[in-house]
Amino acid sequence: MRDPEPAAPKIRVDGVAKFFEKGGGGDAGQVRALDGVDLDIAPGEFLTVIGPSGCGKTTLLRIIASLTDPDAGRVLVDGKAVDSPSPERAMVFQSFGLFPWKTVLDNVRFPLRVRKAPLSEATETAMEFLGKVGLADFAHSHPHQLSGGMQQRVGLARALATDPDILLMDEPFGAIDAQTRELMQEELMRLWQGSGKTVVFVTHDLDEAVLLADRVLLLSRSPGTVRALIPVDLPRPRWDYDVRALPGFTDIRARLWSMLRDDLVFAESHGPGPATAGAR
Amino acid sequence: MSAAPVRRIARIVARPTLWLPLLSLLVFLAVWEAVGRSVDPLLFAPPSRMAGELPELLSSGELAAATGVTLQALVVGYLLAAVSGVLLGIAIGQWDTLGRLLGPYLFGLFSTPRVVLVPLVILWFGIGYGGRLFLVFLWSMIAIATTTADGIRNARPDLVEVARSYGAGRAQTILHVLLPGSIPFVLSGLRIGAERAVVGVVIGEMFLEITGLGGLLQDSAQSLETARMLWAVVVIAVIGTVLITGLDALERRLSSWKAEPT
Numbered sequence: 001m002r003d004p005e006p007a008a009p010k011i012r013v014d015g016v017a018k019f020f021e022k023g024g025g026g027d028a029g030q031v032r033a034l035d036g037v038d039l040d041i042a043p044g045e046f047l048t049v050i051g052p053s054g055c056g057k058t059t060l061l062r063i064i065a066s067l068t069d070p071d072a073g074r075v076l077v078d079g080k081a082v083d084s085p086s087p088e089r090a091m092v093f094q095s096f097g098l099f100p101w102k103t104v105l106d107n108v109r110f111p112l113r114v115r116k117a118p119l120s121e122a123t124e125t126a127m128e129f130l131g132k133v134g135l136a137d138f139a140h141s142h143p144h145q146l147s148g149g150m151q152q153r154v155g156l157a158r159a160l161a162t163d164p165d166i167l168l169m170d171e172p173f174g175a176i177d178a179q180t181r182e183l184m185q186e187e188l189m190r191l192w193q194g195s196g197k198t199v200v201f202v203t204h205d206l207d208e209a210v211l212l213a214d215r216v217l218l219l220s221r222s223p224g225t226v227r228a229l230i231p232v233d234l235p236r237p238r239w240d241y242d243v244r245a246l247p248g249f250t251d252i253r254a255r256l257w258s259m260l261r262d263d264l265v266f267a268e269s270h271g272p273g274p275a276t277a278g279a280r
Numbered sequence: 281m282s283a284a285p286v287r288r289i290a291r292i293v294a295r296p297t298l299w300l301p302l303l304s305l306l307v308f309l310a311v312w313e314a315v316g317r318s319v320d321p322l323l324f325a326p327p328s329r330m331a332g333e334l335p336e337l338l339s340s341g342e343l344a345a346a347t348g349v350t351l352q353a354l355v356v357g358y359l360l361a362a363v364s365g366v367l368l369g370i371a372i373g374q375w376d377t378l379g380r381l382l383g384p385y386l387f388g389l390f391s392t393p394r395v396v397l398v399p400l401v402i403l404w405f406g407i408g409y410g411g412r413l414f415l416v417f418l419w420s421m422i423a424i425a426t427t428t429a430d431g432i433r434n435a436r437p438d439l440v441e442v443a444r445s446y447g448a449g450r451a452q453t454i455l456h457v458l459l460p461g462s463i464p465f466v467l468s469g470l471r472i473g474a475e476r477a478v479v480g481v482v483i484g485e486m487f488l489e490i491t492g493l494g495g496l497l498q499d500s501a502q503s504l505e506t507a508r509m510l511w512a513v514v515v516i517a518v519i520g521t522v523l524i525t526g527l528d529a530l531e532r533r534l535s536s537w538k539a540e541p542t
């Protein structure tokens with residue numbers, strides 16, 4: 001659907017590697033979470049990221065968000081290297097990351113208040129986005145009074161409240177029941193379509209990866225490297241017809257599954273532990 | 281017509297939460313009275329003799345004046361301790377090095393009986409308000425600072441990261457995440473600190489400058505006026521109870537978000 005070689009990428013991941021000291025003491029070596037990841041993400045692109053668990057999906061997202069520094073390589077946004085977090089690259093967390101002592105409204109207002117927006121303006125913006133996710137009536141509730149799906153809607157409203165160019169989403173619907181998840185996928189597509197926002201969306205759900213994506217990034221098992229980048233050329237908007245029934249959808253899904261399957265089978269027979277530098 | 285309100289009042293009176301404490305108080309006073317009458321009057325006073333002393337204590341203004349002196353030092357010292365304790369606690373919780381530097385001294389002081397340090401306090405502050413304030417302040421402040429620091433260190437790292445991801449600086453992270461997350465710790469510190477402050481004010485008034493309720497207690501004990509002495513004890517106990525009850529109410533207010541109905 002998109003030109004695979006746009007003039008200027010929104011995000012460029014340039015030779016990124018990340019190692020972690022293996023826990024438990026001793027000289028067990030390092031966990032290689034990511035190794036030499038190169039990736040260009042176009043402005044306005046919806047990129048989904050999939051791969052076996054522990055392959056470094058979260059680590060990649062955290063590096064793009066500047067929540068972790070890479071051990072090698074760098075991340076460029078609009079051509080400039082980034083080194084500190086910014087609401088321009090808003091995160092949506094798998095466990096929602098809502099402040100339990102703040103009301104829904106205060107949670108959504110938080111990034112605006114951090115930016116020193118006047119209270120009345122912050123309130124207005126927060127209410128606008130709560131409206132967009134259908135939670136205006138719950139502005140004065142606390143997070144624990146809401147269902148998981150509603151809590152993640154708050155997380156989404158909070159991320160969108162500062163009108164970021166980039167949305168980084170780490171398995172945002174992973175903790176939400178299957179039916180609500182389908183609704184949320186549709187809501188997310190409606191919010192994103194035409195917004196021009198660049199989305200990096202990590203998931204472990206193949207259907208979700210194909211359904212949402214302009215391109216699917218498949219990471220190899222640990223250490224994570226780019227295994228495949230598969231364009232998804234299905235017509236948009238995808239919510240007013242049954243995408244999953246299209247031959248195009250099932251083909252891509254089957255291709256991804258056959259590649260992913262090898263790594264999963266390997267992981268099953270070799271245990272979940274990632275490859276270590278010492279073991280190779 | 282009047283049967284319903286009467287029944288309602290009867291039901292209220294019949295509530296165990298109301299009559300159980302009342303019953304226990306009556307039994308307590310009865311036992312006290314019995315014991316008080318059977319012991320040497322120089323050693324102990326029954327409630328009846330205490331009641332007899334009360335008009336004199338009140339009309340002379342002696343009890344009110346003593347209570348005023350005690351409350352003044354207690355309130356000022358405790359408020360100072362609360363504010364500086366929370367601030368110091370945040371600092372210690374944030375900078376481990378500071379905690380390691382100050383920790384031994386704070387714990388050392390905290391576990392030293394204050395009476396032992398009274399001579400030193402006299403040397404530093406003289407016999408007077410400053411010294412008494414110091415005895416209220418320091419130990420209360422240490423209790424509040426160390427528990428607050430524990431709370432800050434126990435903050436949820438995932439929420440700290442959320443704040444960081446939205447570009448929050450240190451001050452904003454403290455204000456929005458660390459401090460609200462530490463409220464249960466801070467409150468338990470305030471409670472321990474309140475107890476320390478009450479003991480501190482009495483020690484100061486008994487051993488540093490004979491004044492206030494502690495002074496009244498000390499004086500009447502020396503002149504063997506046990507009824508007057510016990511009145512001082514009662515008022516000190518009431519002050520402590522009011523303080524703790526107030527903190528309980530504060531805790532209910534601050535953690536109300538947990539209890540809200542869905």
Ligand SMILES: Nc1ncnc2c1ncn2[C@@H]1O[C@H](COP(=O)(O)OP(=O)(O)O)[C@@H](O)[C@H]1O
Pocket residue numbers: 020021031032033051052053054055056057058059060222274
């Ligand atoms: N803070 C950390 N300390 C040590 N090891 C880590 C840390 N974060 C991630 N890892 C390791 O790096 C690898 C990749 O983790 P992660 O990015 O969370 O994978 P994914 O999100 O794909 O499941 C895993 O082996 C994990 O154990």
Ligand SMILES: [Mg+2]
Pocket residue numbers: 057058059
């Ligand atoms: Mg992950």
